[in-house]
Every structure is written in structure tokens, then in C-alpha cells.
Amino acid sequence: MLFVALYSPKPSTSPVQALPRRMEWKPPESMKPVAEYWLPNTTPHVIVVFEADNYATIMAANMPWADIFDFSVFPAVTAEQGLKLAKQMMPKM
DSSP, X not given: OEEEEEEEEOTTOOGGXXXXXXXXXXXXXXXXEEEEEEOSSSTTSEEEEEEXXXXXXXXXXXXXXXXXXXXXXXXXXXXXXXXXXHHHHSOOO
């Protein structure tokens, strides 16, 4: 399943503090990264799109960052998938 994670630095930290850790960090084997974006603003500062099959993968990917970032993770679908789902849900005319 596809997920989007939004990361914002905690008030007591700076995004720069995450750089050395990010340079060394590897995602869990059960996580398939799709995209990662670094933004000039702080809320969110990082957006990660990834695939995962279970909650344990999401926890393993995010807990190493809990001391630096506040984060939210949301299930997502592509626009193409969303349009297909919307078409299925619309009443037949």
C-alpha cells in the first residue's frame, strides 16, 4: 500500500541536525521508497512517499526520526487509482 509521510522539525531542533543521520540512514527492507522531497519551509520540511505492507514497517521507518521530527503518515493512492475508485463509487446514470 502507498503512504505519504510528512516530517516537520521539532521546535527544539533544526533540519540541519538531520543531515548526518539521513546520509547514513537506510530504509527497512520491507519499505519501498517511491519519492523523497526536501522543502525550504519547515512544516513540512520533508515529504516521503513509500510503499509498505504493514504497520511494523511504518514504525521501523519513522521511529529513528522521532527525536528530531514530528511526523504524520497517511495512506494514499495515485491520481489514476483515485479516479478509478471514484468512478466505481459514482452512481450509474
